[in-house]
Amino acid sequence: xxxxxxxxxxxxxxxxxxxxxxxxxxxxxxxxxxxxxxxxxxxxxxxxxxxxxxxxxxxxxxxxxxxxxxxxxxxxxxxxxxxxxxxxxxxxxxxxxxxxxxxxxxxxxxxx
Amino acid sequence: xxxxxxxxxxxxxxxxxxxxxxxxxxxxxxxxxxxxxxxxxxxxxxxxxxxxxxxxxxxxxxxxxxxxxxxxxxxxxxxxxxxxxxxxxxxxxxxxxxxxxxxxxxxxxxxx
DNA sequence: ATTAGTAGTAACCTCTAAGTAACCGGTATA
DNA sequence: TATACCGGTTACTTAGAGGTTACTACTAAT
Numbered sequence: 001x002x003x004x005x006x007x008x009x010x011x012x013x014x015x016x017x018x019x020x021x022x023x024x025x026x027x028x029x030x031x032x033x034x035x036x037x038x039x040x041x042x043x044x045x046x047x048x049x050x051x052x053x054x055x056x057x058x059x060x061x062x063x064x065x066x067x068x069x070x071x072x073x074x075x076x077x078x079x080x081x082x083x084x085x086x087x088x089x090x091x092x093x094x095x096x097x098x099x100x101x102x103x104x105x106x107x108x109x110x111x112x
Numbered sequence: 113x114x115x116x117x118x119x120x121x122x123x124x125x126x127x128x129x130x131x132x133x134x135x136x137x138x139x140x141x142x143x144x145x146x147x148x149x150x151x152x153x154x155x156x157x158x159x160x161x162x163x164x165x166x167x168x169x170x171x172x173x174x175x176x177x178x179x180x181x182x183x184x185x186x187x188x189x190x191x192x193x194x195x196x197x198x199x200x201x202x203x204x205x206x207x208x209x210x211x212x213x214x215x216x217x218x219x220x221x222x223x224x
Numbered sequence: 225a226t227t228a229g230t231a232g233t234a235a236c237c238t239c240t241a242a243g244t245a246a247c248c249g250g251t252a253t254a
Numbered sequence: 255t256a257t258a259c260c261g262g263t264t265a266c267t268t269a270g271a272g273g274t275t276a277c278t279a280c281t282a283a284t
Contacts, residue, residue: 225284235275246265
């Protein structure tokens, strides 16, 4: 594994550009193994505006991490779920979260 | 593991605030297992300005990921190396990079 | 006819990460 | 004496992520 002196070529920085946003990891987690509608996501994350949610979902679709499923039925319904790539990202996010939790626990502990 | 609808409480988002910057993962990798001087880092990463490098190093020190070692000797020398926390982060970064590499490989492959 | 829900878009604003360029006090060298 | 290296700091800009508010087109229920 090589990290390169060029953020655009560095595999870590490049991956961060996918998962490093404020909302993307949270959205992926909210979708989880479900197939879930836009409105439901908005309910699960009241703090995110629908404009931002809409944009992030579009990004995630372009990145190949989620599927956007538009049903032909009426009323209009749009549903989202994870692609295989999206599913494969979850364990990595969990490792990141685990490292963060233990790191911050140590930080707090060292201040007692 | 729980991700929470609040970026400031979400362990992934919180960890991203550490490693999600444009330069931090690259800097950590450049330091590696060495004890390395400011000027040497600047040489290894000509694309980063000394202002930004200085700021990032300060951040990383505050986060407990690197040590700043100022020698009493003259000429002035400052050296940096990874703390245990910093060392423990490296495998996580490598996993992130690996996921990114395989994901992008698939992306490119699917366009052939 | 009107009100509410669904899945967004458009226009505008704000805040911060990052970049540029100049400068600084000390030391060493010619 | 001046020129350059070392490890930065200060002041000023800029690009882009993210936020706010209002609006749209469609349908369903009252």
